[in-house]
Amino acid sequence: MFELIWQGLLETLYMTIVSTLLAYVIGLPLGVVMVVTDKDGIYPLVTLNKILGVIINLVRSIPFLILLIAVLPFTRFVVGTTIGSTATIVPLVIGAAPFIARLVEASIKEVDKGVIEAAQSMGATPFQIIYKVMIPEAKPSLIVGSAIAITTILSYSAMAGIVGGGGLGDIAIRYGYYRYQNDIMLVTVAILVLIVQAFQEIGMKLAKINDKRN
Amino acid sequence: MTDRTIIKIKNLSKSFVSKNGTVTALENINIDIKQGEIFGIIGMSGAGKSTLVRCINFLERPTSGTVIFDGKDLSLLSKKELERVRQSMGMIFQQFNLLMQRTVIANVCFPLEIAKVPKKEALKRAYELLEVVGLADKAKAYPAQLSGGQKQRVAIARALATNPKILLCDEATSALDPSTTRSILALLKDINKKMGITIVIITHEMSVIEDICQRVAIIDNSRIAEIGAVEEVFTRPKSQTARKFVFPEGKRIDRFVSNRCCRIIFDGLSSFEPVIANMVLECKEVVNIIFADTKNIDGKAVGQIVIQLPEKELAAQKILNYLKAKGLTVEEVHNYV
Numbered sequence: 148m149f150e151l152i153w154q155g156l157l158e159t160l161y162m163t164i165v166s167t168l169l170a171y172v173i174g175l176p177l178g179v180v181m182v183v184t185d186k187d188g189i190y191p192l193v194t195l196n197k198i199l200g201v202i203i204n205l206v207r208s209i210p211f212l213i214l215l216i217a218v219l220p221f222t223r224f225v226v227g228t229t230i231g232s233t234a235t236i237v238p239l240v241i242g243a244a245p246f247i248a249r250l251v252e253a254s255i256k257e258v259d260k261g262v263i264e265a266a267q268s269m270g271a272t273p274f275q276i277i278y279k280v281m282i283p284e285a286k287p288s289l290i291v292g293s294a295i296a297i298t299t300i301l302s303y304s305a306m307a308g309i310v311g312g313g314g315l316g317d318i319a320i321r322y323g324y325y326r327y328q329n330d331i332m333l334v335t336v337a338i339l340v341l342i343v344q345a346f347q348e349i350g351m352k353l354a355k356i357n358d359k360r361n
Numbered sequence: 362m363t364d365r366t367i368i369k370i371k372n373l374s375k376s377f378v379s380k381n382g383t384v385t386a387l388e389n390i391n392i393d394i395k396q397g398e399i400f401g402i403i404g405m406s407g408a409g410k411s412t413l414v415r416c417i418n419f420l421e422r423p424t425s426g427t428v429i430f431d432g433k434d435l436s437l438l439s440k441k442e443l444e445r446v447r448q449s450m451g452m453i454f455q456q457f458n459l460l461m462q463r464t465v466i467a468n469v470c471f472p473l474e475i476a477k478v479p480k481k482e483a484l485k486r487a488y489e490l491l492e493v494v495g496l497a498d499k500a501k502a503y504p505a506q507l508s509g510g511q512k513q514r515v516a517i518a519r520a521l522a523t524n525p526k527i528l529l530c531d532e533a534t535s536a537l538d539p540s541t542t543r544s545i546l547a548l549l550k551d552i553n554k555k556m557g558i559t560i561v562i563i564t565h566e567m568s569v570i571e572d573i574c575q576r577v578a579i580i581d582n583s584r585i586a587e588i589g590a591v592e593e594v595f596t597r598p599k600s601q602t603a604r605k606f607v608f609p610e611g612k613r614i615d616r617f618v619s620n621r622c623c624r625i626i627f628d629g630l631s632s633f634e635p636v637i638a639n640m641v642l643e644c645k646e647v648v649n650i651i652f653a654d655t656k657n658i659d660g661k662a663v664g665q666i667v668i669q670l671p672e673k674e675l676a677a678q679k680i681l682n683y684l685k686a687k688g689l690t691v692e693e694v695h696n697y698v
Binding site: 259261262264265266267268269270271272275279280283284286287357358359360361 | 418420443444445446447448450451452454456458459460461462463464471472474475476503504505523529
């Protein structure tokens with residue numbers, strides 16, 4: 148049993164971390180674009196902004212369980228299979244990227260408008276403003292956001308157990324739910340709780356260390 | 362100050378379109394700012410002065426008219442060219458607008474990074490500037506650890522980093538206490554003198570203009586009410602708005618309703634004694650001088666003054682008694698006015 152749970156734990160961490168990273172690769176630029184192209188942004192492109200906004204809301208409104216099943220053909224196309232933890236990464240990234248885009252958007256919108264104006268007064272290009280002002284100034288808030296993102300992705304990954312997605316959620320469903328092995332169910336849930344706690348704590352600590360405002 | 366115009370604001374107007382229609386912020390503004398001068402722009406809040414300073418570096422694009430900076434018409438420049446021109450225009454703000462996640466020295470290096478100055482050179486320049494503003498020992502501190510005055514000094518060092526030709530100050534001292542304000546103004550004056558940089562100051566405080574500006578434009582209701590040398594505007598304000606700034610409290614003296622006047626004849630009292638002033642101080646009653654014709658002849662005051670007495674009988678009596686006690690000839694004249 149220990150072997151089994153250890154294996155599940157590694158799979159869960161693998162799925163969560165890789166999915167979070169990949170989801171940020173899409174979500175971070177998307178969130179930045181949402182802020183920058185806003186009608187009051189530093190490079191207003193209102194139509195693009197509206198279209199992206201609708202797409203983000205659309206994907207976000209699909210329940211994850213349904214998304215998981217709906218993208219199965221795409222998952223097979225990308226990974227070659229629909230079972231196992233690597234296959235689960237595909238729906239996790241698709242489901243989490245728009246959510247992350249919104250988190251990033253909220254963090255960057257917190258950056259003082261005056262500081263951005265100061266950068267503009269120095270002749271900074273929009274691109275320089277993004278990577279020299281917006282992202283560094285929003286860093287503590289972005290880190291808090293990433294703690295929220297990773298814990299949310301962790302709980303989504305557990306859901307993937309229903310389609311044989313691997314990881315602790317899979318174990319909980321197969322052994323705990325289908326075979327009524329309550330002890331295994333309890334242990335897996337307890338481990339998931341601990342992981343969420345750990346990610347959240349680490350995120351908050353990192354945010355605090357990185358915040359120079361106080 | 363030279364005769365060369367560095368900033369020419371030409372027929373500049375700016376309006377904003379909002380839900381409730383078009384709001385005019387500036388209307389037909391024309392100002393020539395000379396190289397090397399400290400030019401003040403004063404106005405009540407909402408007069409449009411902050412919009413005006415943002416139009417100078419095109420942070421706000423004018424609706425019509427233009428700004429000619431150092432011979433270049435800013436409205437004709439491409440985005441890229443405009444970004445380059447802004448590197449020769451420094452700006453400081455009421456809220457300092459420092460990067461909170463960067464150290465003081467990294468803040469001063471920031472505009473140099475934007476201008477793609479090599480890092481080593483940038484650091485050297487940044488340390489020199491921190492020396493100028495007197496904060497070399499705070500290089501490694503974060504803005505949150507500094508006082509308001511120190512933050513503004515960092516902002517000044519930052520604004521000067523790229524060796525700009527002008528420095529725009531948007532209410533730069535409005536968030537500071539009076540003594541810090543004075544020290545920041547002294548620093549600006551010093552920079553103007555030593556570096557020859559043209560400074561444009563936006564403020565709502567007359568004392569700031571008095572302290573360091575050579576010329577001033579008064580903005581009221583989106584237009585320029587008056588423009589000229591500071592002494593000129595201060596001693597002979599022509600517009601209503603200028604008067605409001607020069608005599609801020611609008612000290613209104615209650616009008617005398619009394620018709621009771623008296624003539625004081627001076628025939629040899631020492632002209633060194635300020636009779637009327639002393640009388641007002643001692644009696645603690647005000648009088649209105651209606652007519653005066655006195656001469657100083659060999660140290661003696663000769664002539665007459667007609668004053669209007671307070672309406673209250675007691676007060677009037679007090680004044681009459683005081684004057685008589687001084688040995689002056691006093692006679693009441695009725696309906697003088």
